[in-house]
Amino acid sequence: MTRGSTGAEAAARRGPVLLEAVLGVGTDLELRATLQHLVDAATELTGAAYGALGVVDPDRSGSDRLTELFTAGMDEATRTRIGRLPRGDVGVLGALIRDRRPLRLADLTCDPRSCGMPEGHPEMHSFLGVPVMVRSEVFGSLYLTEKRGGPFTAEDERLLRVLAAQAGMAIGNALLYETARQRQRWIEGAAAVTTALLTGDSPTDALMVVAEEARKLADASAGVILQPTGDGGMEIVTASTHDDPGALIGTTIAPGSPVLEQLLGGEAVFVDDSATDPRMTTPVRSRFGPSMLLPLQSGGRLIGTLALPRTRGARGYTAVERLLAGQFASQAALALVLADSRESRKRLAVFEDRDRIARDLHDLVIQRLFATGMMLESTRRRAKESDIAETIGKAVDELESTIQEVRTTIFALQQPPADAPTTFRGKVLREAATAAAVLGLTPSTHFAGPVDTSVGERTAGQLLAALRRALAEASRRPGVSEIEITVDATVTATLPDGRAGVRLTVTTDGAPEEAAGTQDSEGTEGAEGTEDTKDTKGTVGTTLTWQSPL
Numbered sequence: 001m002t003r004g005s006t007g008a009e010a011a012a013r014r015g016p017v018l019l020e021a022v023l024g025v026g027t028d029l030e031l032r033a034t035l036q037h038l039v040d041a042a043t044e045l046t047g048a049a050y051g052a053l054g055v056v057d058p059d060r061s062g063s064d065r066l067t068e069l070f071t072a073g074m075d076e077a078t079r080t081r082i083g084r085l086p087r088g089d090v091g092v093l094g095a096l097i098r099d100r101r102p103l104r105l106a107d108l109t110c111d112p113r114s115c116g117m118p119e120g121h122p123e124m125h126s127f128l129g130v131p132v133m134v135r136s137e138v139f140g141s142l143y144l145t146e147k148r149g150g151p152f153t154a155e156d157e158r159l160l161r162v163l164a165a166q167a168g169m170a171i172g173n174a175l176l177y178e179t180a181r182q183r184q185r186w187i188e189g190a191a192a193v194t195t196a197l198l199t200g201d202s203p204t205d206a207l208m209v210v211a212e213e214a215r216k217l218a219d220a221s222a223g224v225i226l227q228p229t230g231d232g233g234m235e236i237v238t239a240s241t242h243d244d245p246g247a248l249i250g251t252t253i254a255p256g257s258p259v260l261e262q263l264l265g266g267e268a269v270f271v272d273d274s275a276t277d278p279r280m281t282t283p284v285r286s287r288f289g290p291s292m293l294l295p296l297q298s299g300g301r302l303i304g305t306l307a308l309p310r311t312r313g314a315r316g317y318t319a320v321e322r323l324l325a326g327q328f329a330s331q332a333a334l335a336l337v338l339a340d341s342r343e344s345r346k347r348l349a350v351f352e353d354r355d356r357i358a359r360d361l362h363d364l365v366i367q368r369l370f371a372t373g374m375m376l377e378s379t380r381r382r383a384k385e386s387d388i389a390e391t392i393g394k395a396v397d398e399l400e401s402t403i404q405e406v407r408t409t410i411f412a413l414q415q416p417p418a419d420a421p422t423t424f425r426g427k428v429l430r431e432a433a434t435a436a437a438v439l440g441l442t443p444s445t446h447f448a449g450p451v452d453t454s455v456g457e458r459t460a461g462q463l464l465a466a467l468r469r470a471l472a473e474a475s476r477r478p479g480v481s482e483i484e485i486t487v488d489a490t491v492t493a494t495l496p497d498g499r500a501g502v503r504l505t506v507t508t509d510g511a512p513e514e515a516a517g518t519q520d521s522e523g524t525e526g527a528e529g530t531e532d533t534k535d536t537k538g539t540v541g542t543t544l545t546w547q548s549p550l
Contacts, residue, residue: 031174032070038132038167039072042142045163046156049073049146050124053132056097056140057316066093067316078122092127096141102130102161106151128152130164134172142167179320186324189217190331197339206339207238210296210306210332215240218317218325220308221288224248225296226263227304231255234263234305248284257281259293263305268326269293272316274309290316294329298337306332373399423452424460431464432485435471441481443471449489455502459548463487463504466546470506477542483508495549504546 035053043051051072092113096103108114108127124145132140142164144152196209207225215223222241226234232255239245253260259279262269271277274288288309296303306329310317317325376396429445436442455463467485474480486505493503 031171031178034167034170034174035070036072038142038163038171039070042144042160042163043072045159046128046144046152047148048128048144048152049148050122050144052143054093054140054143056138057318067318074122092129093141093143096129096131096143097138100131100133100138102128102157104128104152104154104157108145126151128156128160130157130160132164132171133168134175139168139171182320182324186217186328189213190328190335193328193332194335194338197335198342206336207304208240210336211238212240214306214308214325214328214332217328218292218308218321219310221311221314222248222307222309224307224309225304226253226307228264228302232260232264233257234260236307237304251282251284253282263293263295264302266295266297266302268295268322268329270317270322273312275312288312289314292317292322292325294326296329296333296336298330298333301337303333303336369399369402424455425452427460427464428467428485428487431467431471435475435483438475439471439480439483441483443483443485445485445487447487447489449493451487451489451502454489454500454550456550459502459550462548463502463546466504466544467506470544473544474506474508474542477508480508489550493547495547500550501547502550504544506544508542 035055039051039053042048053070054066055068055070057067092103092105092108092111095113105111105127107125109125126145126147128144128147130142131138132142142160144156144160147156193210193213197206211223211225213223214220222239222243222245224236224240225238227237229235229252234253236248236251239248241248253263257279258281259269269279269292271280271291271293272289274280274285274291277285280291289312291307291309294306294308296306308325373396376392376399379392425447428447428451432443432445471483474483484505484507486503486507488503488505489500491500493501495501
């Protein structure tokens, strides 16, 4: 029997194996399963001990160009020992990517290009590699080593080229399917975010909705929202992560950071390894690897930045993932703007309703109460019996007190709602700030003593009510150009009986509207009243003093 007939018989024997390998590679539309099946089929077809398929990112260069490696013949312990991927820009692997031609070597260690293999890699000699082309572009390279029974033959090379060509078509189909499926997930995710933001009852968790959905879609370790700070930096305000998000929230990017100009300019930033990239300066960068930082902007307005980092050692983001994530960020930014507009319309409706109630109280209720008081006052003057006059006098005083309370309510209704501060000092400052919108000036506020720790909740509520009444009265007084608020919880506010107390003093200039008299504060042992004072400029002013035990 001749050598030619022996080769033909060997090729004929391996024909069914090749056919089965080709059919097996093309039966699965899931990309990663297709790639792993290709490596397994190639090693079985050629009798190789080891096989690998290196996936190449065309948008990268240098040592990071090889992004994934599917292997056959290595156990988990060996893969763990090797650790990092081999370099894709040097050695025979780099030559195969650059030349796009099959490469067959009898002894890999004797080739001068042999380098770039990581430590712990098994010793290898015979080598056969072919490029895997998808739509005329290099998708990756298929490597086989350590053929059982001798070096790789020309027949092995021919069979592997056929398998690689057929696999290229199968990979192309799987890529299309994977891209379509990814696109569908991102579109559905963007729609879910939009629906959640536009139908939710509260906008407080809007940023968390975006961060959480983006993290799931990108298969990221964390979803983070950064917003610009007053000093020109950026701060993490929302974080969605499997770990404690508190470790991330509050982390800042200092002004002058290399990546900050791109972020503030609304430009997307893609990082291969956050821990080693010199542009990343945050203290948490060592925890993460590949990252995307995407601008949240709509209509030229920058809302913030969406950051999607993966853990160290995780695969990098593909070009398709970057594109889809960028589209998601644009859609999410638009949804955030629309949700904010929706909430603004709701607030406007509340303001209008509050204004209507305030007008009704002023135009109807107060006028009727005032008219009733005038009638009672006239009746008291005509009453002959002293007990009847005294009873009518008490009714008049009650009506005057009710009118004052209604006026205070009108003043509160005219103020914009905001998140309630938690400290007593913050509540006083909020009352002063909201009064500025009506008064046209900002009251000067002073504190003496440990007001936050010494003033109880009940006393604080009574003091704030007195402050609102004083500011409401000041808003009706002509010529007011200065208001001073003082809250004193030191020993100088001690009550006459020696008990510790708190004193509120509100001093205004301008002509007093009307002396309010003195009345007991409900539930307190203090009094409030007004008295005319004279300042050094000769302007008539008014001082209200309210005091209560702590």
